[in-house]
Amino acid sequence: MRPQDDLYRNVNGTWLRTYQLPPDKVSYSTFSEVSDRIEGQLRQVIDDIHNPDRLVHSPAAPIQPAAVRISASASPVISATRAGG
Template sequence: MRPQDDLYRHVNGTWLRDYQLPPDKASVGAITDANDRTLDQLRAIIEGIRVLFLGRGVVVPLVQRRQIHR
């Protein structure tokens, strides 16, 4: 593709051809990436608290990822 024929496809053609949207996402971008990282961090915090409670003999149910953002 020559730049003068279609600059958009010239610049983004490889990405457009090769990129696969994750099957569990309707869209991706900076906001969804930040949201995913935040949910992962929250899960780690919650799991850390759960481990502390388990060490004290308190039974705490496992939190599933999709339960965090409800």
């Protein structure tokens, strides 16, 4: 396709042919991508809190002492409150 015939398709043709919209989305933007990444990171932090041994190499490492106290407690809600969380 020549640019003078259809500039839009000439510039965006490959993307239009190859892009797959995620099946659970009706639209997808940079903000959606950032939101999905942050959600994944938060899930990792929450999973790591439930397994304090993995916290050493986790983004949640700074909260390891509080996570250990919470995990050792019979009541995580009360321990989280006492730990300042």
